[in-house]
Amino acid sequence: MSDLANITGKASPRPLFDRMDAEYTYVDHDDESMLILTNQDAPMFKLIRISLSNGSVWDIVPENKQAVLESALSVAGNRLLLKYIEDVKHRIYIHELGTGYRLYSLPLKDGSVAEIVGNKASTEVFLSFESFTVPVIIYRIDLAATVNTDIPPLEEWRRTAVVGLDKDDFLVQQIFFESRDKTKVPMYIMSLKDTPRNGSSPTILDGYGGYGIPSLPSFSASDLMFVRHFKGVIALANIRGGGEYGEVWHRGGMRENKQNVFDDFIGAAEFLISNNYTNNRKLAIYGASNGGLLVATCAQQRPDLFGAVIGIVGVLDMLRFHKFTVGATWISEYGNPDDPKDFEFIHKYSPLHNIRFPKSGQWPSTLMMTADHDDRVVPSHTLKYAATLYEKAKMHPHQTNPLLFFVEENAGHGEGKPTWKAISEVAKVFIFLQRVLNIQWWD
Numbered sequence: 001m002s003d004l005a006n007i008t009g010k011a012s013p014r015p016l017f018d019r020m021d022a023e024y025t026y027v028d029h030d031d032e033s034m035l036i037l038t039n040q041d042a043p044m045f046k047l048i049r050i051s052l053s054n055g056s057v058w059d060i061v062p063e064n065k066q067a068v069l070e071s072a073l074s075v076a077g078n079r080l081l082l083k084y085i086e087d088v089k090h091r092i093y094i095h096e097l098g099t100g101y102r103l104y105s106l107p108l109k110d111g112s113v114a115e116i117v118g119n120k121a122s123t124e125v126f127l128s129f130e131s132f133t134v135p136v137i138i139y140r141i142d143l144a145a146t147v148n149t150d151i152p153p154l155e156e157w158r159r160t161a162v163v164g165l166d167k168d169d170f171l172v173q174q175i176f177f178e179s180r181d182k183t184k185v186p187m188y189i190m191s192l193k194d195t196p197r198n199g200s201s202p203t204i205l206d207g208y209g210g211y212g213i214p215s216l217p218s219f220s221a222s223d224l225m226f227v228r229h230f231k232g233v234i235a236l237a238n239i240r241g242g243g244e245y246g247e248v249w250h251r252g253g254m255r256e257n258k259q260n261v262f263d264d265f266i267g268a269a270e271f272l273i274s275n276n277y278t279n280n281r282k283l284a285i286y287g288a289s290n291g292g293l294l295v296a297t298c299a300q301q302r303p304d305l306f307g308a309v310i311g312i313v314g315v316l317d318m319l320r321f322h323k324f325t326v327g328a329t330w331i332s333e334y335g336n337p338d339d340p341k342d343f344e345f346i347h348k349y350s351p352l353h354n355i356r357f358p359k360s361g362q363w364p365s366t367l368m369m370t371a372d373h374d375d376r377v378v379p380s381h382t383l384k385y386a387a388t389l390y391e392k393a394k395m396h397p398h399q400t401n402p403l404l405f406f407v408e409e410n411a412g413h414g415e416g417k418p419t420w421k422a423i424s425e426v427a428k429v430f431i432f433l434q435r436v437l438n439i440q441w442w443d
Contacts, residue, residue, distance in 0.1 A: 016050060028074035028097070028120070035060065035097075037072050043247035045069035047080075047100060060100035067091070068214075068246045075118040075125055076143040079103075083113060085214055088174070088186050088238050092116075092127070094143065104151045106141065109134070110174075112216035126157065130219045132190050132234075133167035135160035162221065169193060170227065172217075177271040179240075180263040183252075186244070187268050188217065188236045189277065191227060202226075202439045203233040203278035205269055209241035209261040210290035211333055212250035222426045230430075230439050233277050239264035241290075255335045256345045262297050269298075269305050282437050284308035286429075288414065289377055290315060292368075296351035296385070299364050303357075306364040308436045310429055313370055313413055316381040318350035319343070324378045352385050357396045363389075365401040365436035367429065371411035379407065402436065 017024055022040035029035065033049045040048075042063035049060050061069070061082065068085040075081050080095040090113040092106040111131030118125035123144040130136045140157040171193045176184045195201055204226060208215050215238055226232045238244045241253025241261045253261040269285070272278050285306050287295040292314015299309040319337045321327040335342030347353060357363050366389070370382035386405040393399050406428065411421060434441065 016055070025072075027072045027080075035072075035074070037069065039247060045246070047072055047082075061095065068243065071116070073116055073118055074120050076123040077120055079143055081116060081118065081125060083116065085216070085244060088188070088214065088216060088244050090216065107151065107154060110172075110217065112218055131217045132172050132188065132219065132223070133165075133170045135162050135165070135219045160219075165224070170224070171195075175271070177267055179260070179267040181260070183240070183260075183264070185240070185264045185267065186238045187271070188238075189272075190223070190234045191277075192231065195231060195233065197276045199273070199276040199279050200282060201233045201278050202230050202282045202284070202433065202437050203235060203272055204284050204286050204433075205235045205237060205265070205272065206286045206291070207237045207239050207265050207268070207294055208287065208289075208291045209237075209239040209253050209265065209294055211241075212243035212247065214238070214243040216244075222430075225426075226430070226433075229441050229443070230434075231442060232439070233272070235268065235272055235277075237265055237268035239268070239294075254333050255342070258334070258345070258349060261294060262301060262349065265294055265298050266302050266305065269302075273305075280305050281307045282439070284310060284433055284437065286310045286312075287314065288312035292316065292377075293318070293351065296368075297349050297354075299366070300351060300354050300356065301349075303363055304361055308365045308433060309367070310432070311366075311368045311382075312425075313374055313377045314351075314368065314381060314385075315377050316351045316385040317353075318346050319353060321381070324380070325375050327378075352381075352388060355385075355388055355392050357392055357399065362401045363393070363396075363399055363403070365403075365432075367404045367406070367432045369406045369408060369425065369428075371408040371413065373411060374413045376413040382407075404432065 022038055025037040027035040027037055033051050036048050037045060038048055039045045044063050046059055046063040047061035048057050050057050070085055071083045073081045078097045080097050082093045082095060084091045089110045092108060094103045108129060111129055113127050113129055115128045123142055125141045126138055128136050128138050137156055138158040140155040141152050143152055145152045169192060171191055173189045174186060176186050179185050215236055223234045227234055239261050240249055243250055269283060283306055285295045292311035295309050295311050296314055296316055299306060315321055322331055335346050337343050337346050368382050370379040372379060389403055393403060
């Protein structure tokens with residue numbers, strides 16, 4: 001920071017923060033102070049003010065121990081718009097800018113908010129909302145407008161049209177199950193309203209569990225197709241390692257705590273089976289990138305629990321991941337394989353180095369995909385895993401479940417993938433699941 005009012009020569013800036021010991025995000029300022037979003041001594045984040053004259057700091061919106069303060073935006077002259085994650089769904093609150101006092105919440109349904117656009121010069125705010133059964137809606141909110149209430153209405157400004165979709169056909173539940181160490185873990189479960197709970201529904205269990213990234217409700221046409229046309233169940237497990245409950249939740253699933261991630265996911269599968277959503281022959285697990293590591297590890301730790309395993313551009317060689325492209329930046333998440341202490345806990349679960357076929361029974365039917373131009377998780381992860389799995393399968397002639405690997409040409413890690421390639425990938429997954437789970441497509 002530097003005073004530019006009476007500057008006559010070079011500016012002499014002084015740091016507001018001289019240590020990168022936390023996250024600090026600029027939100028707003030006035031002539032006397034600056035507003036900052038931070039997790040300094042607040043793993044769920046808080047808003048602080050910093051005096052521009054003497055550097056003193058005080059809380060304006062204290063940390064909420066039950067919800068993650070994900071973003072803050074100064075709008076409408078004297079208002080703050082705060083976005084929280086509360087039990088794996090977004091909530092939007094309006095506060096006074098000067099005092100931080102909460103005024104009201106916006107009347108959104110359960111779901112997620114990806115984009116919020118607004119500024120101090122206008123009372124208009126636009127935000128995008130979606131959920132498992134609601135495609136993206138852009139709402140306009142005029143913070144100066146009220147209709148017989150102190151809360152402004154949500155005006156539907158634009159809606160994504162999906163022909164034939166009726167959200168009332170679907171049932172979305174959020175449950176909490178106990179993991180191996182008794183930690184309560186949330187999971188969303190989506191099905192048709194008339195799907196029977198008789199333990200026979202084909203089910204896809206999805207998860208990620210890494211980098212503090214929360215897995216929030218989002219719209220997926222392919223998920224709805226699976227539910228409607230295979231009469232299936234989609235489950236999203238909000239396992240540790242993600243950011244659903246802040247940095248504590250993240251740290252509970254990183255480095256030496258990574259086994260918690262796998263235990264949580266296995267616990268989710270056991271819940272679905274024990275509560276008659278599905279059975280082990282009809283249960284598929286799906287994960288991409290760090291989620292590919294998740295499903296590969298769970299498959300080798302509990303091969304009896306899954307009928308199918310689908311891993312997309314997965315991190316599978318945990319002893320050499322840091323040797324390629326940006327892999328060294330993942331050391332803070334996974335640990336350093338070159339450090340003997342870290343090597344010990346990494347080697348215990350590394351998918352490439354722990355492939356052991358069950359003495360009786362089958363390795364689950366497996367479909368792994370990579371891309372020839374993936375410069376984030378390089379193709380060698382999947383290719384080495386494929387070679388090792390095939391080699392070990394030769395020693396187990398009783399293995400009849402298919403082990404399939406596909407390399408997408410002229411493609412990368414997934415971002416910016418053309419629509420036709422995305423459709424092709426979904427088609428491959430559906431064809432695979434139809435065969436290995438022995439399920440029927442219903443028009």
